[in-house]
Amino acid sequence: MTIFTFTLILLLGAYLAGLAGSLTGLGGGVVIIPLLTLFFHVDIRYAIGAALVASIATSSGSASAYVKEGITNVRLGMFLEIATTAGAVMGAILAIYTPVNIVAILFGVMLIFSAAMTLRKKSEAALTVGSKLSYTLKLNSSYPSKNGPIAYKLNNVGAGFSIMTIAGILSGLLGIGSGALKVLAMDTAMKVPFRVSTTTSNFMVGVTAAASAVVYLQRGYIDPGIAFPVIIGVLAGAFTGSKLLMKINVNSLKLIFSIAITLIALNMIYNGFNHKF
């Protein structure tokens, strides 16, 4: 295979990753790592570098629209970014001491968890009374809907912050946005309505990934020959996805994608245990 064909296939793969990632809300990074490692036999460290770049591209690309619409809770994102960036730096340090096969196994587990999270029931309910800390930190807000702005209040800020730290560590260690864990922290712990939690999570992914990407770039994980088809492909895919999202029903797609992701994850875990990385 020449670099030219490698680039073309990777460009197509990254396009599909960006498309699937934006339709299911999982982000572009999760598909990039198995695509590179299992299909192209690229070293997982280059794959992590590429996935970080993909995560930042999808996050920034779609967040620009959501932020303007006022759905994203910028203050909540900013506050929780303390946890995710600190976690991401810890994760990037941990990565030095973690054998690559363990990274692969952890990634597989994270994939299965993400797949399960895609299929969960979403709660649009908004709390009317928030915890004390949510007022002190000015985290309560409202988001626009067809019937006018909907106000919501938050709970369990401490628990949400803790889960965010773990999300950050995994993001720094595995090179993914850990969007699924971020949504879990906001939906399940803090009771943020899911439209707000998904967009705020997406908004935070870019900053979290950037915190570890600056380390990985200096460590030589980010290769230009892999990075450019990934950036272009993922951006184009995410753009198509955001247009399609309004027109198609994504429920069956989510199910198929979750099953596919789980199979890929099992493959990664199996290879990890057999030291094939």
Added chain:
Amino acid sequence: MTTKENKKMNDYDMEQLIGQVLRYGVLISGSIAIIGGIWYLYQQGSGTPNYTTFNGEPAGYTSLTGILKGLAQGSASEIIQLGVLILIATPIIRIFFSLVSFIIEKDRLYIVITSIVLFIILFSMFAGLKV
């Protein structure tokens, strides 16, 4: 909201500004990646990819001075890395703009919170965690 509307800048303005920063960051880095990528394929497209073993990238791709030096020589790989650099910088610049917005809004709590996030990222950048 009535009190906020009297201020020079409110949350709505900040959201529009952040949205623009993210959009332009992505557009610029994407365009540079396309230009660098085409140039890269023209130069090295017939070679064989070799990523099965991890060697780490040479210093030219991993530091700002290295990338700038390569740009001066018209090297395709460094053009792509410049695009990557802008992409990574985009969310960081976004935090910086948020900080400025909170300063204009005189939101002390969030000036502190945003500064902490900015500090963590700058620490990660310059602390020599590269090993």
